Amino acid sequence: MTQGILALVTSTGCASASALQSLTDAMHIPHLYVQRSGEGSPRTACQLNPSPDGQRYTLAARPPVRLNEVMLTLVGELRWQKFIVFYDNEYDIRGLQSFLDQTSRQGLDVSLQRVDRNISKVFSNLFNTMRTEELNRYRDTLRRAILLLSPRGAEAFIQQAVETNLASKDSHWVFVNEEISDTEIMELAHSALGRMTVIRQIFPLWRDSNVRCMRNNHRISSLLCDPQEGYLQSLEVSNLYLYDSVLALANAFHRKLVDRKWHSMASLNCIKKSTKPWNGGWSMLENIQMGHITGLTGTMDFKANGSNSHVQFEILGTSFSETFGKDVKRLATWDSVHGLNGSLKESRIENGMQGVTVKVVTLLEDPFVMVAENILGQPKRYKGFSIDVLDALAKILGFKYEIYQVADSKYGSQLPNGSWNGMIGELINKRADLAVSAITITPERESAVDFSKRYMDYSVGILLRKPEEKINIFSLFAPFDLAVWGCIAAAIPVVGVLIFLLSRMQSLRTQNPPGPHQQPATQASNSLYSAIWIVYGAFVQQGGDSVVSSVALRIVMGSWWLFTLIVCSSYTANLAAYLTVSRMDNNVRTFQDLSRQMDVSYGTVRDSAVYEYFKNKGTNPLEQDSTYAELWRTISKNNGHDYSVSSPSEGIRKAKKGPYAFLWDMAVVEYAALTDDDCTITVTGNSMSSKGYGIAMQHGSPYRDLFSQKILELQEKGDLDILKQKWWPRTGRCDLNSHSNTTPDGRSLKLHSFAGVFCVLAAGLLLACLVAGLEMWWNSNRCGQEQPKEVTKDYRLARVSGPLTYNDITTASPEGRKDIWTERERDWDEAEAIDTGQGGESGTGASAYEQSYGRGHGAQADPWPVYRDLCAGHRQHAAQPAAGVCAGLPGHGPVCEHLSPGGGPWGGPGSDTSSGPWQHTPPPPPQQLHHPLHSVQTQSSQRGAVPTESRQDTHANVIPGSSRRTHPRSH
Known part of the structure; x- marks a missing residue:
């Protein structure tokens, strides 16, 4: 201090x-x-x-100390008229003064007896001082006893009473002490003969x-x-x-x-x-x-x-029923505000509940309790899963029931003043014996009323409208943005133009013919159309049509191929990711998904067990998962009036109308989804499966153990499963698995997702048909404006002197080869007939030739000697058995004829497959064959033909036009 x-x-x-x-x-x-x-x-x-x-x-x-008040309440509930109070030496008898005064006013017969520490001495003194008649009266008084002793003293006292045969099977011991543990209570219950009741102080159990x-x-x-x-x-x-x-x-x-x-x-x-x-x-x-x-x-x-x-x-006790042995259970509670909460009346249930009528309070909740079709003038009838369970119990136990609906339509929650509303309040106020509906077993409710064993598991589900599937036929183009597709589309003509320009520049630089061992330069990319086609073919991974020899062209094509590889790889990867994400969009499957999204609002019924659950989880500072905190913020916004509802039916209607998720009992929302008229709602989510639905009854109700035992028997027989199948069928009006099974099927592409490719193909086919029609129309108008004879001669000469690729020969059948040369022979004959006037006017033919030749080479001499020389040269060549002939062209070097060992376009008249090697001479460069009749001029100007150096070659790809000056008949 x-x-x-x-x-x-x-x-x-x-x-x-x-x-x-x-x-x-x-x-x-x-x-x-x-x-x-x-x-x-x-x-x-x-x-x-x-x-x-x-x-x-x-x-x-x-x-x-409030023990006196509790004992007065207990004596009144048990309706004792005569009993005895035992107290030990440590107890101050003055503490019982108020209790004795109250019992005296009520006219009760109360006896007091002090118990010494030596318990055995107490009972020995009784037998020594009392006569037999007095002992019998004392034994009758001992049938109702209150023990104000310590736990060990009470246990020793009861054992002595049993050993001395002063206790009987109908004895009722009431032990009163604020401090006694569960172990000591069990020891007292097992040592007592008859019924044991214990009063002790308790604290709120969190x-x-x-x-x-x-x-x-x-x-x-x-x-x-x-x-x-x-x-x-x-x-x-x-x-x-x-x-x-x-x-x-x-x-x-x-x-x-x-x-x-x-x-x-x-x-x-x-x-x-x-x-x-x-x-x-x-x-x-x-x-x-x-x-x-x-x-x-x-x-x-x-x-x-x-x-x-x-x-x-807390008032605990054992039951008289031999069925349940000496199990201790809570009978009632007492506090200074509400007094006794529960029932302490002695009840012996020996023959079930035959002839007993109980009052049942209920609450409408589909499919647990629903109103059946009623007949006018008769009591209201109910149906549902809970009603079926109650009917099964009534049939087994033999009781009848009267049922009514609770006025406030609530299951029951504790109010700020400590009272209860709803069905729990009906039981506490003793207006009903049983509460049957979709009522869940919670710790708060168990502290106020008793519950039977659960007859169905409980969980919370999420009821929401089925997401509308978005159809996008061009979803395959979604991996790239529109700007990326535009850049790719613009890159194709840009690269094609560049290739066209580089190819033209190369052709201008290489005017001289190639050497003996050089290949001719390609002409496939000399036009803009061909260049763009090559670029597009490389982009779609179909290859090109030509071989490029220029370094610049190879760099351009190599860069374009690398660009194409990166674009295609990126598109494939992005397409796989896009399809995966698209299957996951708008799928709320768990509470975590619900808390993370912002498109769908959600809530539950205010002042319900689900509401309290999310409140406890969301406001817990020790909760590591922030999911419940986020859910509770939304559910409790504006005290639950923004998103939560007042009744389950309102929540179900709200979920049907729009983007709203209703959190409620899984059994209730699952039934609502199964019986929905439009099948537009679905159920997902699952939690709190450790709870269950039970039948609530008053504290200390004698029916609790009977109901629990029979419910367990119904579960073992499978009767409850049959009732569940009745109200929650696997195949109902709506299929609940249709929404949950979208994930496995979503691995394959649907037609509406792949329809864009078919649209592109259809557009290409339609465009091709349109272009083909335009080409036919254009060619028909063009051919109608030209002279038939001039056209025919030019066309025939162009076909005879036109190039023939190696693939045209090797890929054709033997009959096809004959058709090729037969057609060329016919073209030669018709061209010669036009010139000689056999098939038409010679002047007209000459004019056509002269115009055609003049356009290709400018002003020249008279073409008719040249054409005659061509025919004469043809005849001269047909007579020569040589394997190859070379003709010199003015200013262009030698022009050689190619012969094949087996005849045909490269073979002479007398050639054979077994004689003579393969002869090949380098063809003239393409620029020397500018016009189909250019070979005719060179043939007439060079009479002497010197054979060139022959070499072995089995893979000639291009046959120049000069090699076809030999008339087909010479073959």
């Missing part, structure tokens, strides 16, 4: 508390007092002396692990807050109140520091008369009294009288 005391926390008996109260009142020191009972005996009321100046600094942290260990932002050790830990069960009640008292002081000190109203501690001395009380004591006491904490013992606050009034008792 000399160093200063802020407050004092003590746990003593009544005598020590009075002395400490005098000290703290004199020194103005706040005092938190926790009353402790001696050696396990029940507490008695401890009266504190009033302060002389009226300012008492002692606060009672442990609530006053069954939800989310808030169990958090008290006003204060973290409590799991050893103290977890009921599964044995350490918490072994603690005395007084120690729990000591923990909460220290917590209350710590919060008061913190508020003082925050408000900056701290008073320095004064040195106190009881010996010195000059010592003055602490000036800050009263301010500190008021700060403690204004505090409100929630600790291990529940809510702790101090009223004007300086005591904590929050206290709750």
Whole structure:
């Protein structure tokens, strides 16, 4: 005290508390007092002396003794008229004064007997002092007994009563003590003969692990807050109140520091008369009294009288029924506000429930409870899964029931004032015996009423409208943006133009003919059309039509091929990713998916079990998953009025109309989806499968164990599965698996996704047909305007002197080869006939030739000698058996005729497959064959033909026009 005391926390008996109260009142020191009972005996009321100046600094942290009130309630419920009260030496008999006064006013016969520590001596004295008649009367009195003893003393007392044959099978023992553990209760129940009832103090059990260990932002050790830990069960009640008292002081000190109203501690001395009380004591006491904490013992606050009034008792007991043995169960609870909650009436159920009529409260919830077709003038009838279960139990147990709907259409939740609404409120107020509907078993409800075993598992589902499938026939073009496709389309003609220009430049630089061992330059890309076609063929990976020899052209083509490779690879990769993502779009399958998306709003029924579940999960600071916090923010927006609904039917209607997800019981929403008229809604998601649906009944109801046993039998027989199949068929009006099975089928491309390719193909085919029609129309008009004879001669000469590729020969059948040369022979004959006038007018033919030749080579001499020389040369050549003939052209070098060993266009008249090697001479460059009749001029100007150096060649690709001057008849 000399160093200063802020407050004092003590746990003593009544005598020590009075002395400490005098000290703290004199020194103005706040005092938190926790009353402790001696050696396990029940507490008695401890009266504190009033302060002389009226300012008492002692606060009672442990609530006053309320055992007398609980015992009076119990005696009234059990309707006892005669009973005996046993108490031990440590118990203060003055604590029973109020109890005895009340029983005396009610005319009850109450006996008192003190029990010494030597229990066996007590019963031996009874037999020594009482006669047989007195013992019989005493045995009758002992059938109803209240034990105010310690747990060990009560167990020893009951054992002695059983051994001395003073207890019987219909004895009823009531053990009253605030502090008794579960183990001690089980020992008492198994040692007692007859029925055992236990009254003890309990504290709010935070069954939800989310808030169990958090008290006003204060973290409590799991050893103290977890009921599964044995350490918490072994603690005395007084120690729990000591923990909460220290917590209350710590919060008061913190508020003082925050408000900056701290008073320095004064040195106190009881010996010195000059010592003055602490000036800050009263301010500190008021700060403690204004505090409100929630600790291990529940809510702790101090009223004007300086005591904590929050206290709750639990009444446990065993049943008389031999079917269930000595199992201990909760019968009822008692608190200072609501009194008794439950039923303590003795009930012996030996022949089931034959002839019993119970009142059942229900709530409409498809498909659990629905209104059936009613007949006018008769009571309302109901149907549904829960009604079928109730009918099955009624048939087995033999009871009848009267059913009615709850007025407020709620299952039941606890209100701020501590009362319950809905069906739970009907049971608590004893207006109904059973509650049957889609009511779930929760810890909060189990603290108020009893439940049978679950008859169906419970989970939360997500009801939402089926997503409308978006059809895009050009989805295959989606991997690239429109700008990328435009750039690719523009690159094709740009590269084609570049190749065309480079090819033209190369042809202008190479005017001289190639050497003996050189290949002729390609002409495939000399036109712009051919160049663009080559570029397009490379882009679609179909190759080119020519061989390029220029380095610049090879660089351009190599760059284009690399560009094509990168574009095709990127398109393939992006297409696979796009199709994967498109299958995942708009698929809400879990609560995580629902919390991450922003397109669909969601909610549940306000003030329901689902609503409370998301509230507890979302507001838990220890929850690592942020999914529930995000869900709760949306559900509870504007106190649940923005997205949550008032009833399940409203939520189902809202989910059908638009983008809204309704979170509710999986069984209810699954039935709604199965029976939907349009089959536009589906169900997904699953959670909280550890809960279930049960039948609720009053606390301590004698029907609970019977109902639980029969429900288990129905599950084992499979009857419940048959009822489930009746209301939740696998194949109903709507198929719930149609939405969930979209993932496996989504791996294959649908027709509407691939239709764009067919559209492109159809567009190409239509364009080709259109162009072909335009070409036919253009050619028909052009041919009609020209002279037939001139056209015919030019056409025939061009066909005879035109180039013939190697592929035309090798890929044709033998008959095809004959057709080729027969056609060329016919062209020669018709051209010669035109010239000689046999097939037409010679003048016209000469004019056509002269015009054709003049356009190719400018002004020349008379062409007719040349043409005659051509024919004469042809005849001369036909007579020569040589393998090859070379003819010199003015200014162009020699022009050689190519012969093949087997005859044909390259062979002489007498050639044979077995004689003569393959003869080949380099063909003239393309620029020397500018006009089809150019070979005719060179033939007439060069009479002498000198054979060139022959070489072996089996892969000639191009046969120049000069090699075809030999008349086909010479073959």
